[in-house]
Amino acid sequence: MKIKSKEQIPQYKHIPQRSCVACRKIKEKRELIRLVCNDGIVDIDIAGKRTGRGAYLCSISECWETGLKRNRLEYALRTKLTMENRQALMEHGKSLPKEGK
Ligand SMILES: [Zn+2]
Numbered sequence: 001m002k003i004k005s006k007e008q009i010p011q012y013k014h015i016p017q018r019s020c021v022a023c024r025k026i027k028e029k030r031e032l033i034r035l036v037c038n039d040g041i042v043d044i045d046i047a048g049k050r051t052g053r054g055a056y057l058c059s060i061s062e063c064w065e066t067g068l069k070r071n072r073l074e075y076a077l078r079t080k081l082t083m084e085n086r087q088a089l090m091e092h093g094k095s096l097p098k099e100g101k
Contacts, residue, residue: 018056021076022067025058032056035089037077042085044092053077064093 016029034045036052045054055076057063067073068090074081081089 020058020063020067021055021072022057022063022065022070027058029056031059033059035073035077037079040079040082042073042077042079042081042089044089053079058099059096060099061093061096062099064089064096068093 017026018029018032019026020032029048034048034054034056035042036045036050036054037043038050038052043050055073057067057073068081068086073089
């Protein structure tokens with residue numbers, strides 16, 4: 001009896017998936033927000049098409065907080081955030097909805 005394990009995985013084929021650097025959950029790319037590091041500045045990549053090292057965070061404020069406070073984002077992007085940069089990203093995180101619990 002041969003089990004073809006590949007056939008048991010449903011419909012992943014055409015959905016790009018990434019994991020959030022804060023909670024590590026794997027989600028569809030469109031559910032995550034991409035951040036890109038360019039010349040030491042971390043910016044939000046809304047269109048998802050910028051070049052540079054990228055990292056993903058869920059579009060909920062908790063993950064932005066975790067990602068920024070625990071330096072997960074910096075680690076993922078191999079960079080050091082400036083105070084201003086961190087502040088700007090924190091502000092963005094606060095504007096996001098909280099996880100619905
Ligand atoms: Zn997350």
